[in-house]
Amino acid sequence: MHYIFDVDGTISFDGRTIGTAIQAALVTLNQQHPVWFASARPIRDLMPIVPQLDQSVLIGANGAMVSRDQQIQVMAPITTADFEVVKQLIFSENLDYVVDGRWDLAVKVTTPNSILRQLDPAQQAKRISLAEIDESVKIILLGMSSDQQQKIHRQLSAETELEIVGHAGEGNLDLTARKINKLTTLRQLGVQDYVAFGNDQNDLKMLTQATTSVWINSKPKLAALGSQFDYQCEPADVAAMIQQLSC
Incomplete structure (x- = not known):
């Protein structure tokens, strides 16, 4: 077992x-x-x-x-098409995020968030710009209001094939590739x-x-x-x- x-x-x-x-x-x-x-x-x-x-x-x-x-x-990485949709939302909604590539990561967190203490604790990766992430395996969208979280969840469900997990009361969405x-x-x-x-x-x-x-x-x-x-x-x-x- x-x-x-x-x-x-x-x-x-x-x-x-x-x-x-x-x-x-x-x-x-x-x-x-x-x-x-x-x-x-x-x-x-x-x-x-x-x-x-x-x-x-x-x-x-x-x-x-x-x-x-x-x-x-x-x-399975997030598809290029789905990644582009997420990036457009990040820019249009001015969202905080953690975007993980295969090893390195892109981070924008503008308000205190407990996730910061979990990021790369052994300091093994590079923090790079979102534009430098050519392939993402996981994305976290952070710090949204309840209404904004619901709106973005609906939009991503309609426009992408992403696996989406919402965290009640935390204002976060976790995104991975379809059926992952x-x-x-x-x-x-x-x-x-x-x-x-x-x-x-x-x-x-x-x-x-x-x-x-x-x-x-x-x-x-x-x-x-x-x-x-x-x-x-x-x-x-x-x-x-x-x-x-x-x-």
């Missing part, structure tokens, strides 16, 4: 580290079962937060990237039966199809979503839940 873990809000609660008890539970679990990580972070930003388990399979950028045997593979998400990438990697832990909208498809699903109540605004899954768990109890489900 594979065990698949989202990272931020699921096993990490400060954007930088995984607590000692959770790390220990993951290391023990990994001695018995394959432990994989599936995160919204690109691989570049995922590797530093799981150093004890960096030999695990890492699914990054909401399924757009995979690291196996420390070799990075892009599952954590679940589709797990399927492409041959994983059918798995235990999944997650806490956010970008985990819903993965959790819904899991053999056993665990919802972490780290976002109060999303608490109602947890009732559809096998288990609900508070952040303080994650290590114990890992131990319980590893038996």
Whole structure:
């Protein structure tokens, strides 16, 4: 049985580290079962937060990237046509953004945002201009009002084939290529039966199809979503839940 873990809000609660008890539970679990990580972070930003388990399979950028045997593979980049639509929206709506290429990134964040502490923590990439990104694997549009987020979501749905994940109350949209998400990438990697832990909208498809699903109540605004899954768990109890489900 594979065990698949989202990272931020699921096993990490400060954007930088995984607590000692959770790390220990993951290391023990990994001695018995394959432990994989599936995160919204690109691989570049995922590797530093799981150093004890960096030999695990890492699914990054909401399924757009995979690291196996420390070799990075892009599952599908955003098409040129869809990227052009997004760039036009960025300019016309004056949007903040994080645009990830295969390794380097373009960033415009004009107001305080927690995502900044997650970007390239090991300082391995270059921050380049949006014009220099010739191929994007994931885009985050940031800091929108609720009305603006809904309007842009509708426009992107009508004009592109992008996979779109909206984050309630956060004013963000995560964009990847058509039919690229954590679940589709797990399927492409041959994983059918798995235990999944997650806490956010970008985990819903993965959790819904899991053999056993665990919802972490780290976002109060999303608490109602947890009732559809096998288990609900508070952040303080994650290590114990890992131990319980590893038996």
